[in-house]
Amino acid sequence: MTKLGISLVLVAILGAMGCVPNSIHPLYTDDNVVYDPALIGKWHEEGELAWIEFAEGEDDSYIFRMAEDENVVSTFHAKLVKLGEHTLLDIMPAEPSAEMGDFYRGHLLPMHSFYVVTETSPTLKFSVLNWEVFESDVKSGKAKIDFIDYEGHIILTSETDELGEFIVNLLQRKDATDHESEYIRTK
Numbered sequence: 001m002t003k004l005g006i007s008l009v010l011v012a013i014l015g016a017m018g019c020v021p022n023s024i025h026p027l028y029t030d031d032n033v034v035y036d037p038a039l040i041g042k043w044h045e046e047g048e049l050a051w052i053e054f055a056e057g058e059d060d061s062y063i064f065r066m067a068e069d070e071n072v073v074s075t076f077h078a079k080l081v082k083l084g085e086h087t088l089l090d091i092m093p094a095e096p097s098a099e100m101g102d103f104y105r106g107h108l109l110p111m112h113s114f115y116v117v118t119e120t121s122p123t124l125k126f127s128v129l130n131w132e133v134f135e136s137d138v139k140s141g142k143a144k145i146d147f148i149d150y151e152g153h154i155i156l157t158s159e160t161d162e163l164g165e166f167i168v169n170l171l172q173r174k175d176a177t178d179h180e181s182e183y184i185r186t187k
Contacts, residue, residue, distance in 0.1 A: 020128050022111035023156035027090040027163055028081040035060040036080055038120040043183035052183065054078070064091055080117065083168045089115045089126070111155070114167065116177050124183040129167075133175055143170070 039054040039062060049070075055063040057077065064078035075094040080087060092112045096105045119125040137143040138154055145166045146158040156163060170176050 020113045020115075020131070021134055021154060021156060022113050023158075023163060024109070024111065025156070025158065025160050025163055026079070026092070026112050027083070027088060027114055027160065027167065028079045029160055029164075032082050032164070033060050034080045034082045034087065036120050039080070039124070042186045043124050044186050045181060045183055051186065063094075064089075081164075083164050083171075086168065086171050087117045088167065089117050091115070116171070118180065122185075124185070125180055126183075127177040127180040129170065130175055130178040133173060134170065137170065 040056060042051055042053040044051040049067075051067045053065045055065070057063045060079065062078040062080075064076040065073055066076075067073050076091040077094055078089055078091045081090050090112050091114075093110045096108055114129065116127045116129070117125070118127065135154060138145060138147055138156075139149070143166055145156060145162065147154050147156050149155075156166075158166065
């Protein structure tokens with residue numbers, strides 16, 4: 001996989017390791033959720049076997065699935081969010097597997113992560129927030145946003161309205177996003 005062709009699958013994996021901002025609150029409200037039927041379908045990056053898929057969910061949401069490899073498919077709840085001129089995808093893990101015990105599952109905290117959507121037709125284009133810009137603004141106090149630093153990983157704790165304002169302000173910067181991936185519809 002080329003550096004420019006980094007897939008959303010890897011971006012999501014990196015998110016778990018600290019390269020994509022996580023939040024305990026969603027980016028969406030009832031007023032800023034948008035639905036784009038062009039997302040529905042299965043997508044892949046050219047030359048890659050991994051895939052992502054959007055299916056219709058409830059209340060203008062999507063069921064977002066991604067294949068990390070042949071044997072691992074992860075499922076998320078997803079909503080498209082319109083913040084000013086920007087469209088973002090807010091994803092959160094679906095319910096953990098029933099194979100995990102209730103006690104174990106009770107210790108898992110689902111987090112929201114955000115991706116900038118720049119195109120949904122004829123191709124699907126995503127990018128992530130530039131981690132260095134994000135981390136610098138948050139840790140320096142330049143951005144007025146509540147967070148905790150858990151073992152070097154920033155977890156946003158601000159309420160949805162403050163979170164949206166922070167993201168809109170961040171996206172005004174030319175260097176706010178990084179790693180755009182382009183997907184082709186497969187079905």
